[in-house]
Amino acid sequence: MAAYSSRVLTEEQEELRASTAGVHAARSHIHFQPLARTAQWQVTLTHTRSHSHAHFITPAHTQAHAYSCRLTHGVSSAMSKGEKGAHGSPGKISKPSEPLFPKPSHQTDLSQKLSICSKLCFAIGGAPKEVAASATAFFLQIYLLDVAQINAFQASMVLFIGKVWGAVNDPVVGFFITKSRWTKIGRLMPWMLGCTPFLVVSYVCLWFVPPFLSGRFVWYLGFYCLYQTLITCFHVPYSALTMFLSTDQKERDSATAYRMTMEVLGTLLGAAIQGQIVASAHTLKHCPTHNVSAGYLGNSSGAEVVESVVRVQAYLSQAKELYMIAAGVIGGVFLICTFVMFLGVKERDDPYAPKTEKQIPFRQAFVLVMRHGPYFTLTAAFLFITVAVQLIQSNFVLFCTYAADLKDHFQNIVLTILVSAVVSIPLWQWFLERFGKKTAAFCGITWIMPFTMMLVFIPNVVVAYVVAVSSGLSVAASLLLPWSMLPDVVDDFRLANPYCKGHEAIFYSFYVFFTKFAAGISLGVSTLCLEFAGYDTGACKQPAPVVYTLKLLMGATPVAFIIVGLLILLLYPISEDVRRRNKLCLEELRKQSSRTMVEDLNLA
Incomplete structure (x- = not known):
């Protein structure tokens, strides 16, 4: 330069x-x-x-x-x-x-190349969010049902209201970010640094079982909503930070690939930490040969009843302790990774927008963004795909425990899925550069459908591990592609609206809003379906309608959502030719x- x-x-x-x-x-x-x-x-x-x-x-x-x-x-x-x-x-x-563009400064450095260190630090900053998200996605539902022991209806309300609350917070946080001023460390970095300590506290409290029983629903609902608010204050500015790393599409795509690799590693780490620590809490070794029901207790001697109750209480005490240990470890990971990102990432101002043009009002910018065809299509497509992945994640442990007799293997199956996803991230990065992002999305995401159905109909250990390896490929594609395609949509919007400045947070916050909102509805409805099917909280064996419902939630329902998402993605208008043309302009x-x-x- x-x-x-x-x-x-x-x-x-x-x-x-x-x-x-x-x-x-x-x-x-x-x-x-x-x-x-x-x-x-x-x-x-x-x-x-x-x-x-x-x-x-x-x-x-x-x-x-x-x-x-x-x-x-x-x-x-x-x-x-x-x-x-x-x-x-x-x-x-x-x-x-007066020049229309500000003079070069440390905030408007137009150099395009990013060092490997900067990309790694940026990627590390996104890992803790995925560590926590992995733990909550795989284990929060079964934790609320079997450890906190709130009923299925209350658990569905916690998951639904918490997700919807988090979704509503996304545009609100995006609005306040657009009003934020530049500081010595940037416009987005103060948001991430400021919310991290409170985020860790709320996350730990989410996995704590209070001594009172009647108010547990309010406890978990309150802290889950607080956690969703704070994770939004972290994730929206972090996602928008992609546009302020470099002006070059290849550099941003490369940084996104680093980020996705590290986020999948974070998902792997979260599942490993949570799964390996709390695995013994879900082996059902405390269960007697017969299910602990009223009939069983009525036909048992007093000593057997007392022994069974003591065994259950010991199991609950151990499970509570294990979940708290896992929460503390993940909280520490969050603090360390955020500090590393702060040290290694430099936020740059928007180099395209003229200085003399005022920032357009939030409402006007929102209307412009929502009317932008490529953004609407991309968001709608991955909304359905994200719902499918969320359904599989949230019901997987329950499915392995009660429907597939894989309770001794679920933590290792989860790790296999995520290891496969980590290994395949570079493959998908090469594939999208060689054949295009839209083609990569279709090839990657369709891969999960036949193997998910295979696990539902052939629930044995060998098939489970084969499905895990294959599903990891689709998980990697579903994580990488939307965040790699979204900057292209923002660039396309820049050309249509050259005077619109500071709109990046709107793109990212509303994308997260729609996906969270849809995921919240799907998770709430799926847990409510378990309530209607007769889910027995704390029982060692679930009735047949619950098993059938879990199979539907793991098989046919996600496949239907994926098909709808891919059909919408056919309408996505930004081809590789258009993307290259936008880059030239x-x-x-x-x-x-x-x-x-x-x-x-x-x-x-």
Whole structure:
């Protein structure tokens, strides 16, 4: 960047010495004309945003037409205006007007390359959220039912209200982020650092069983809602941070791949910590040969009843202690990873938006974002896919324990799924670069459907591990692809709305809002289905309707959601050709802003 700036300065100085005084004065008035102001740019935008995308201009053609992004019309207009001003005051150089772009500073560094260290630190920052999310996704439902021992209806209300509350908080947090000002450490970083200590406390309290029984529902509902609020305050700015790492799509995609790899590792770590620590709490070794029911107790001797009750109480005491240990370990991981991210990540300001343009109101920006076709399509598609993955995650431990007789293997099966996902992340990164992101989404996500159905109909250990390896491929694709495609949607929006600044948080917060809201409804309804099927809290064996319901929640229901999501994804309009074209136009914007800053600095 320094070499480039020096070269531009030298060229400009030679031009200035060779120019007349009038031209010299005129150049001080050259303003960067936004592409939206030219008829040529409007034609380019219309062509880019067409749904067919069949007339993509090849690189040779775009070079002949200067990529349809050159600002010759704006520069010529500014030159002519400047010459008129110069003739009005000969021999006097006009004072340069205020530059539309801020002068280079530590917040507006336009360098595109990210070091491996920066990518790793950025990725590590996202890991703890997934560590906690993995633990809650796999174990919170069975914890509420079998350890906290609230009934299935109350558990469904905790999961549903908590998820919906978290979803509602996403746009609220996104709104406040758009109103936040830049600080010495950026605009997004203070949010993540400030909420982390309180987030850890709320997470630990979520896994604590209070001594009172009647108010446990309120306890878990309150702390789950608080946890969802604080995790939103962390996750929304972290997700939006992707757009402020670099201006280059490849660098952002690379950082996203690092992030997804580390997040899958975080999911693996969360499942490993929680699963290995609390595994003994769900082996049902405390259960007698017969199910502990009223009939069994009535036909048993007093000694057998007392022994059974003591065994159950010892099991509950041990389970409570194990869950608290796991929560403490995960809380420590959260603190360490957030600190590493703070040390290694530098947040950069938006290099595309002109300085003189005011930030548009939140309501207007929200309407623009919601009307953006690619964003709506992408969000709707992955909403259904995310619901399917959430259903499988939340019911997997219950399915293994009560429907598939895999209670001694569930923690290792979960680890197998996540190890497979971690290993396949680089594969999917290569695949999307080679064949495109949309193709990668279809190939990756469809892979899980036949194997999930296989586990439901053939519930044995060998099939379970085969399904685990295969499902890991789809889990990796479902994690990587939406976060890799969302920056492309934001770039597409930039070209359609060149003066809209600070909208990144809206894109990310509402994407999370819709997926969380849908997941909350699905989890609440699925747990409520268990209540209607007759789920017996704390029982060692569940009735046949519960087993059948668990099979539906693990098999047919997720497959139906995935099919709907993939059908919607067919309508996603940003192909690889359009993505490359957007990159060329945004690169031209960046170069023009850089030239404008250099000229202003030179003439000042």
